[in-house]
Amino acid sequence: MKSTLCTFASCLLILFVIPACNKADKTDPDAVDTGNESGNETNLTNTTSTQCPNAPSYGDSILYLQPVKGNYTVEPVNNKGVQGTYLSWPEGLDINATTGLINITQSETGIRYNVAFVKKGTTDTCISTLILGGVSYIDSIYVLSKNDTLAAPIFNANPNASPVCDGSDDTDYPDNGNHNGNNKCQFDDDTTSQGANAQKLRVRTVSGIINLKKSLDDGLLGKNPRNGHFKKVKIEYRLNDNSKKADQKITVQVMYYDKVSSIPNDLKQDVASKRKNAFTYKIIAEKPRPPLLIIAGLAN
Template identity: 30%
Template sequence: MNTTVATPTTTHDHHTPGKDPIIEEGPLCVGYKIEYTSEFRNVSGESVFYANGKEPYLISPVIRPRLRIPHIKVRGCFSAYPLGLDINQHTGEININASNSGVRYTVEFAPHGKNCVARTHLVIGGIAYEGGIFSLSNPQEYICRPLFYGDRTNSEEVPSRKIPSGRFGFIPDNQKPTGDLTGLLIDPQTGEINIGETVKNGGLGFRRGNGLPENGSCKEFSVYYQLDLGDSNKNTLQKTSVHVHFFDTTDQIPEDLLKRLKFQQFFIRRNTAALPLLLGMSLSSWADSPWTALGALVLTLSTMLWANVSGKTTSSRPPEIIITT
């Protein structure tokens, strides 16, 4: 098996990409508000930050308690999901440059003595990839396209399929294309990954006597990129990652890998089509049987709640790109 695993660094009292805390969903605190302010906002009105390459890039939260008593500091604990946000659990301070970019995060603040949380969302601008299952027998599905998380100037939805111009897939040290050195075939102008050619050219290696990788092969690829966003504060060098797997047949894909893929896809769409689509599917059978529709609705909502809680510990891992014959 050809396996490359990134070893993330850890930071004391911070949630980093290497830690997998299980965070329970808590009820919202009435009267408490938490916010991270930025000059950039997306179409949903959420704050957007961009890595600037100057260490560290720290931001702090503004907490408004129910009773605004001067000189009284609200104390509590901070947490964030999905994984990848470098946040101090005690102060809520976030290091943007040390966090994974191309992600929409949820930050929760639990006041001491309260059985509830204040919740907010923020975006660290950049690109990410949506995982999926690709078949070598269908060349029309060879391409894995990136998504873009950014502010309202560059993104009409969250995330957006419209990618800003830039350069993608190069090695920072010598500026050579990634594909020349690691085997990942990526379009330097669009950031699109050619899955089929990556396999055919040996990006995952070859098994003896066969032009395909070993069954169960997996490799993590790093994609360096630089976006042209018209602002020098946004144009810093950034990096994202993808996991590429190969299996001879779809029934050989492990169940836990399929779950991670589903969680990742669910969280990408959770603010767009997921809720109306799932509810629409549940209620579509109402005319045939109200009890059937009600059961489908309950199942849909419980599934979404389960995915929301479980996905907090999985959805920020590198996207799972699965290839079969």
């Protein structure tokens, strides 16, 4: 778990000036190139800083939700009997400011966080990096005229990691008789009207890949979507990894524009920044959820 040291004031400043990012799949061929991305994988292992002994440690660099009744929580393995204040960023981590207890059930999984501790009587903030294992999608612009149609999930906030799930094709939807994924992964096992596929977000149950063109054609955004029209849809899933098939969920936001040039420049720049930051494993100060998937009909 990587740890660093800063003053309390400077760490608060970090919360407001670090640019936003989401984790993305480096190998995703379906997204328009919106930024200069680095494919170099950084060291994600647990490390210790001798300069900051109070940096919060939870025993591992990746924590996984577990299939338990009620809430699954973890607490720091260090700082026993040491008084102080815990804080975290970006938004999404449910952490007790006094004890450092993290409620993983109530947190957003699939995200990399900074967790900090300010020892009582000091202004120094000890920071460590922590990942909550799970699924995310890259913020991207998908151009249908270039056959950019598929949004693939990434796992454990690592855009270059191998997929946890098997691949699948357009036969892998609930209305084709597939409801349960396979032994590795299960996406959208909700057969009610609130399920992702029931709302026309075409999520493959084995791979978690979203077919955005099919979603649009099937009416996710209505018959005649307007520029800027969007919809947020929750995807429920289970992974046969260290989370032991615990019930998890992620909400994605799908937005439509008739062509790339119709997308506001500030929105394109935001997507480009998030994609660039994703591949350098940067932690963001802003809210990383829901990931934004923009469908553009034409390239110009």
